[in-house]
Amino acid sequence: MKTTSIPLLRSAPPLSPIRPVFHSHNPLRLPSKSPALRVSADHYRIEVRRVSYRPPGTQHNLLSEVSFSLPQKSFGLIFGRSGSGKTTLLQLLAGLSKPTSGSINIQRYRNDGNPNGPPQTLSPERVGIVFQFPERYLLADTVLEEVTFGWPRQKADLALREQLALKLQFAINSVGLNTISLEEDPHSLSGGFKRRLALAIQLDLQVQMPDLLLLDEPLAGLDWRARADVVKLLKHLKNELTLLVGTIKSGGSIMEDGNGRDAKGRTPTYMMLQVPFPVPLFA
Structure with missing residues (x-):
């Protein structure tokens, strides 16, 4: 059955950015304690x-x-052909566009599995997004x-x-x-380190850790060594954050059948992350 389901812009630079409290020749000379993170017995899901989304002035969605539902501190993968709506969905989740219909909420649950209050609209301030080719x-x-570009x-x-x-310190x-x-x-960094920098910028922008971090084609344009480097980083970050990645379904990939191999028998890079929540999109 055919379904149709399921870049980085920043404001002008600050005039006088606050400088960190450490010396430039020793950039990681920071207080030893870790940043305070929210501690709660509850957990949440992005629901x-x-x-549906129809661009203004058009007749087609x-x-x-x-x-779909994405649990806290999980890794989700949106895959589909070019033009299937992956980037559009990420933009909706980030609050850059509004759905024509439907809802995007964050629902908190108690440990017994029951909702802890009504669902709340996912706030753009609680979402980080890294677009394709952020460098x-x-x-x-x-x-x-x-990294400190967005500081007061x-x-x-x-x-x-x-x-x-x-x-x-935490972001770095x-x-x-x-x-x-x-x-x-x-601009002198390798491709892999530029992607790391783009992630650090998102982790440093929010006052609190983001509820959701979105990545659009994070491996695009990287060589195999840099790809492995970024994959390793994402495996680490998924222990701290809820991640959702959009990637093109290409090369005869048949990930949706669950065997994790493409048409030539190769294991796609993303399967190394043991993605539990794939969301296929078909143009």
């Missing part, structure tokens, strides 16, 4: 219910009746300036500066950028 949108002269312009008190420094360490100098030119 997409019968979402790009997405029709898409439904095309790097603007700053150093890695440090790039005005001078902050000590408590806020410490909070920002701890967030920066989580994506493995602590092995390079933060004074390095972002």
